[in-house]
Amino acid sequence: MHFRILFLLLAASLPARAIDGKEILNRIDRNNGWKTMTSRASMEIMIDNEVRTKTMTITGMSDGNRSLVTFTNPGDEGTRYLMLGKDLWIYFPEENDVVKISGHMLKEGMMGSDVSYEDALEADQLTKKYDVVISGDTLIDSAECYVLTLTAVVKDAPYYRRVMCVDKKRFVPLTEESYAKSGKLLKTVRVLEIRKIGTLYYPVKIVMKNTLRKNSRTVFTSSDIVFDGPVDPQLFTMRNLRR
């Protein structure tokens, strides 16, 4: 009996297995490990000191590698984006025509927002694209966070370096700064609200700033999120895009 108690005490006193950066990234990727997703979302874009607010509403469906986003707000109603892997097509309803977006155009803000097409297209796991180092710990809105520094190891990574503060309990990046190879800060992201949907933690309200644009920020809010629900694969076709 004494030996058992002693053993338990000894086991408790041993330091917990230290988590490394790669495992944190894996846990983050697991939060995005859904197979299909449907949701509604809105983007509130504030530009310049006049605070020109443009609110858009979208419905989106995704199976991880393919996504279809439809805009439902007046002014953009009927505009659709179809993302197939790394390719993006935009359907313009007034012209009843589809244009493929590629190259540097992918860095443009989606619908004039701070969220670039490239940001929206990013589907690969972080572990495949970045090397990671734990730079330290910090506190964000009373949540203890790991500070991770990610450095790109592939050429097609959208940002060369990313500094994330990752919630230690929920493994969701609460803040992120994205840098170019020159060291210039390109984007900042701040998560305002996280919701648990099933077993996954998902950021439902984020603020993104494109630091290359003066005085602009985009608040992206998601709702009615359903993971791994039934999604018709025929939705992710060019034919459906033009419908």
Place this chain on the structure above:
Amino acid sequence: MNYIFSLAFRNIGRNRRRTFLAILSVTLSITFILFMKAFVTGFIDSIVRNYTRQECGHIRITTKKFMDRADFLPVSTSIANPDSIEQLLRTTPQIGEHLSLVTDRFVFGVLLSNHGATKPAMAIAGDPKNEKELSMLYKSIIAGGRYCDGSREMIMGYRLAKSLNYTTGDTVRVMTQGADFALHMRKFVITGLFRTNINAFDERIFQIGIDDARILLRSGNETQQMIIFLDNYKSADLVAGRIRNVLADTTLAVSSWTTYGTYASIVRMSGRIYDFLYLFIALLGTFIISNIMMMVVLERKKEIGILKSMGMKRRQVMILFLTEGVIMGILGSFAGIIIGTLLNALLSKTGIDFTAMMSTVTMPMDNIIYPKQDLLSTFEMFMIGALVSGIVSVLPSRQAAQLNVVDAIKSV
């Protein structure tokens, strides 16, 4: 004094070959300067004309935010009430009387793609009726095409069309970032291809209607630029100042073509540089007179001594030799003016074709330059020739005047 002039005339006829050489030198330099001035005038006029029509008019009104980022041709900062501004300008006495045309315009960059080929291009969007007079592109439309009068119509530079495998009748997708920063697309039919022989136009520009541009860019009734043309482009600075005083909206920027872009400063600077160049060439050309006069003084030492011993004053000797130099200069200048004017008259009809040389140049200048000569520049060149001839004759004339009488008579 009359006898000095007749003496001078007689003296220059004494060695006709030498006199002819001196006159010829002046003739050639004045001809060259006159041609150069006419050519440079035609060249600069071509740049100013094309530049103001394509870029900024004689005066341009935009927002100050646009001016901060003018190189990027932003469409998100526009003038909200162009019609009321035009009304104000036309009814203001010291402004309205100078106005020839006021028109709204958008100029923005796009990337055009077709079957894998992608080229940067620039859209000029304006009132088709006004743009007809401004850009004159409609006069350059290749046979088989027509101007873009209607909605969803465009005309395109033939080199741009060729590089993208477009031809008249094809549909072009124009996609660009609008005033709301979002990507928008609109389809246009090419109604005609233009060939202006200005590479900056033919390989970069296409033109659409301003209403189509407003739909594409989501800019409502606003305008990116108000382009103003005056009766005389040289009064742009004055009228721009008056417009600035009249406009109450402090978010607007009013700029004259002389302050916008690099070409205006090139034009100003080149004018000054060329003036110095003309003077220098004139000096070179008339320098031979100085040489000849030096020789003449040496040759006629004894004669000078005799003239002085007969009572001719130093001043009179100096005037005599000076007069000889000036007469040669005047005759040479006059001949140079005649030949230069005939040459310029011919070239102003035929022009000088730089098409081959201009193939890689993107300056807004015509491929064919027509020299332009006016009465004032003709008179200026004549006076330069005569004056500089006189100046270079001073030294030898002084030398002659200062000769010692006895030494001069004794000289061999």
